[in-house]
Amino acid sequence: MENQIKPYVWQMVREAVEALGGETTNVAVRSWIQDRYPGTNRNTIGCQIIICTVNHDSRVHYTENLKPRLANGKYDFLFRPERGKLIFYDPDVHGQWEIAEVEDGKLVVRLVGLDNSPESQGEGECFAAEAHLRDFLVKHLDTVEPGLQLYSDDEGKDGVEYQTGVGRIDILAVDAQGSMVVIELKVSKGPDSVVGQLMRYKGWLKRHRAEGASVRGIIVASHISDRIRYAVADLPEISLKQYDLKIELRDVPHVDDIAATDAHK
Numbered sequence: 001m002e003n004q005i006k007p008y009v010w011q012m013v014r015e016a017v018e019a020l021g022g023e024t025t026n027v028a029v030r031s032w033i034q035d036r037y038p039g040t041n042r043n044t045i046g047c048q049i050i051i052c053t054v055n056h057d058s059r060v061h062y063t064e065n066l067k068p069r070l071a072n073g074k075y076d077f078l079f080r081p082e083r084g085k086l087i088f089y090d091p092d093v094h095g096q097w098e099i100a101e102v103e104d105g106k107l108v109v110r111l112v113g114l115d116n117s118p119e120s121q122g123e124g125e126c127f128a129a130e131a132h133l134r135d136f137l138v139k140h141l142d143t144v145e146p147g148l149q150l151y152s153d154d155e156g157k158d159g160v161e162y163q164t165g166v167g168r169i170d171i172l173a174v175d176a177q178g179s180m181v182v183i184e185l186k187v188s189k190g191p192d193s194v195v196g197q198l199m200r201y202k203g204w205l206k207r208h209r210a211e212g213a214s215v216r217g218i219i220v221a222s223h224i225s226d227r228i229r230y231a232v233a234d235l236p237e238i239s240l241k242q243y244d245l246k247i248e249l250r251d252v253p254h255v256d257d258i259a260a261t262d263a264h265k
Contacts, residue, residue, distance in 0.1 A: 006037055009048045014077055023087045023168070053078040054089050054097040060107040068107065071097040082131040093186055133185050133243075134160070134170055137220070144183060144218060144241060147176030153209065164204045167197070172205075179214040180205055186221035194219055195231040198238060 007015070016032040017024055030045045051062045054071040064075050071089070076097075079089040089097075096112040138160055141148040151159035151172040159172030171183035182201045184194050198217040205215045216237040219228065224242045232238045 006040075009033075009040065009044050010052055010075060012037055012040065013045065013048050013052060017078065017086060017088060024085070026084050026086060029086065049078065049086065051075055053080050053086070055080055055094070055109060055111075057109050059109060060099055065099055066107070068099050068101045070112070071099065133220070137183070137185070138171060141171075141173060144173075144220065145175065145181070148173045148181060150174075151180065164201060165208065166200050166204045169201050179216055180210055182215065182217040184217065184219050186219070194221075195228065195235070195238065199235075202237070 006012075012033045013029060016029045016036070020028055020032060026046065026049055029049060030042055033040050033045050034042065047062065050056050050058050051064050052075050053059060054076050059065045072091075077089055078086050079094050081087055091097075098110060098112050100108055100110055102108055137144055138150065141150065151162065151174050157163075159169070162169040162172040169182055170185045173181040173183060175181050182198055182205065184198050184201075186194060198219065202215045202217055214237075216239075218239050218241055219232075220241045220243060221228075222243055222245075224240050228240065232240065
């Protein structure tokens with residue numbers, strides 16, 4: 001290693017995530033780099049992770065990200081599904097992110113709205129990260145389907161980010177009939193590859209967890225494309241759900257009006 005030219009630290013980060021299977025943690029990336037490239041500064045690794053993570057708010061404080069742009073360059077390859085975790089960024093899965101300049105001249109990290117591609121027409125507002133959508137649905141499984149309950153295995157592990165031998169299921173639930181339900185989430189428009197991912201989980205569950213119960217799947221995304229519709233056309237055990245985010249505003253009574261109402265009681 002002494003005679004080799006070390007790559008830039010951001011390249012080390014990319015190499016580490018690849019070596020760790022494309023789904024890892026900040027701690028694991030730092031450890032891998034320091035083992036592979038001894039002497040690399042721990043703080044520098046942490047900074048480069050932030051720089052290259054498209055949905056990390058602090059990335060705009062670094063030289064590489066001081067101008068507005070779409071997140072489609074060499075420093076835009078990581079996505080943070082939740083604090084401390086890292087996966088490779090995929091605009092088709094995570095939405096198109098950008099560094100934007102707002103009215104006061106401040107740079108912000110944000111999810112771009114609609115693009116001009118035909119598939120995205122009609123697509124509404126969506127959650128900023130799959131973890132946000134997941135956490136909401138876990139608390140409101142009835143909105144996915146009445147009667148759903150979160151799965152729990154013999155070891156007491158629940159169905160949130162349920163780890164299998166072939167990957168991690170976003171939400172694993174059980175319906176009113178006792179069938180296992182794999183729920184896969186995409187914050188924006190779902191790619192048709194999610195169908196193969198879901199089928200892989202179904203196959204594993206049937207052989208390792210179902211104990212004779214049926215296993216089916218639900219794909220939840222803000223936009224279900226024709227690609228997905230055709231991909232599941234002959235798979236009745238997979239259903240599709242499209243979500244919309246809505247905000248309702250209501251007037252709040254003035255404090256004097258409240259006092260007057262209380263006085264007449």
